[in-house]
Amino acid sequence: DAGVTQSPTHLIKTRGQHVTLRCSPISGHKSVSWYQQVLGQGPQFIFQYYEKEERGRGNFPDRFSARQFPNYSSELNVNALLLGDSALYLCASSLRAFTYNEQFFGPGTRLTVL
Amino acid sequence: AQTVTQSQPEMSVQEAETVTLSCTYDTSENNYYLFWYKQPPSRQMILVIRQEAYKQQNATENRFSVNFQKAAKSFSLKISDSQLGDTAMYFCAFFLRGEVNRDDKIIFGKGTRLHILP
Numbered sequence: 166d167a168g169v170t171q172s173p174t175h176l177i178k179t180r181g182q183h184v185t186l187r188c189s190p191i192s193g194h195k196s197v198s199w200y201q202q203v204l205g206q207g208p209q210f211i212f213q214y215y216e217k218e219e220r221g222r223g224n225f226p227d228r229f230s231a232r233q234f235p236n237y238s239s240e241l242n243v244n245a246l247l248l249g250d251s252a253l254y255l256c257a258s259s260l261r262a263f264t265y266n267e268q269f270f271g272p273g274t275r276l277t278v279l
Numbered sequence: 280a281q282t283v284t285q286s287q288p289e290m291s292v293q294e295a296e297t298v299t300l301s302c303t304y305d306t307s308e309n310n311y312y313l314f315w316y317k318q319p320p321s322r323q324m325i326l327v328i329r330q331e332a333y334k335q336q337n338a339t340e341n342r343f344s345v346n347f348q349k350a351a352k353s354f355s356l357k358i359s360d361s362q363l364g365d366t367a368m369y370f371c372a373f374f375l376r377g378e379v380n381r382d383d384k385i386i387f388g389k390g391t392r393l394h395i396l397p
Contacts, residue, residue, distance in 0.1 A: 198385075207283075207370045207387030208324070221383035255324065262383060270324035 167191070169258050169271035177277045178246050186241045186274045190258030196220070197239040198268065199231055200255040208255055214239055215262050243276075251278045281306045283373050285388035292361055293396050299346075300356045300391050302371030312374040313347065315356045318390075319367040327369070330354065358393075366395045 170189045178184050190197050196215040200208035210223040214233035228244045237258075243250055253275050257268040282305045292298040304313070315327040330338045330347050337345050342362075346355045358365055371388040 205389075207372075207389050209387070210385045213383060221377065221385075223384065253322070257324070267326050267329070272321075272323050 169256055169269050171254075171256050171271040171274050173274060174272070175275045175277075177279060179279050180246055180248060182246050182278075183242065183244050184246060184276060186243075186254050186256075186276070187238065188241070188256030188258075188271060189238045190256075191269055194258035194260055194269070195237050196259045196262050197233055197237065198257045198259075199239070199241045200257070201225075201250075202253040202255055202273070204252070211241065213262065220262055246278045248278050251276060281308075281373055281375060281384070281386050283371055283386050283388040285369075285371055285391050287391045288389070289392040289394070291394040291396055294361060294363060296361055297357060297359050298361055298393065300358075300369050300371075300393065302354045302356070302388060304352050304354065304371075304373045306352070306373065306375065308375055310376065312376075313345075313354045314372040314374065315343070315345070315354075316370045316372060316387075317365075317367045318370065319364075324370075328356065361395045363395050363397060366393060368392050 172187045198213040199211040202208040211225050212231045213221040217233045231241045233239045253273045255273045256271045259268045284303045311332045313330045316324050317327050318324045328338050328340045328343050337347050342359045344357045368390045370390045374385045377383045
């Protein structure tokens with residue numbers, strides 16, 4: 166079975182632009198979570214979606230938004246990019262909300278904002 | 280607010296030795312979950328071990344075990360018979376189930392970089 170996949174692998178944007186990152190969960194997993202990992206730091210929780218509904222939200226500005234589709238894949242959108250948005254964006258999937266089940270992480274999307 | 284602290288930014292041990300990674304957390308809640316994640320240089324994060332706060336028994340997964348001290352808010356990871364493949368960043372994480380659906384939160388520490396030396 167394929168693991169969690171994310172696209173693109175790398176992305177370079179300039180300040181003020183908009184970006185969309187994509188995540189496909191493991192088949193059968195209904196929960197997707199997004200994290201931002203700045204170099205040298207631990208991941209910071211951005212969103213969790215379960216059954217297409219937002220299940221949790223971290224302390225990120227409204228420039229960050231996400232959605233989950235009927236096939237449980239997910240998109241993370243970031244508007245008006247800032248230099249500080251440069252990071253590795255990780256997606257994780259689990260069968261249900263991650264309390265009860267192991268999260269499986271994808272390889273991440275490396276976003277560089279110039 | 281909940282916090283997670285990993286006080287050891289970097290550690291090195293010889294192969295086959297035992298190493299303990301420290302993690303402390305702060306919360307006023309009683310029902311939560313704790314995790315240790317491993318992020319090898321290839322960067323894909325892997326769950327190492329999980330502990331429910333209501334369980335007194337320390338979790339064990341093969342060579343990995345935890346020392347969970349709820350009163351002290353301490354959650355350390357012990358790796359026995361360390362192997363070269365254990366070289367990675369290790370993150371301690373705290374999960375709190377929200378009272379309403381949208382309030383679930385997970386918080387990671389800053390990590391400990393562990394080097395296993397041949």
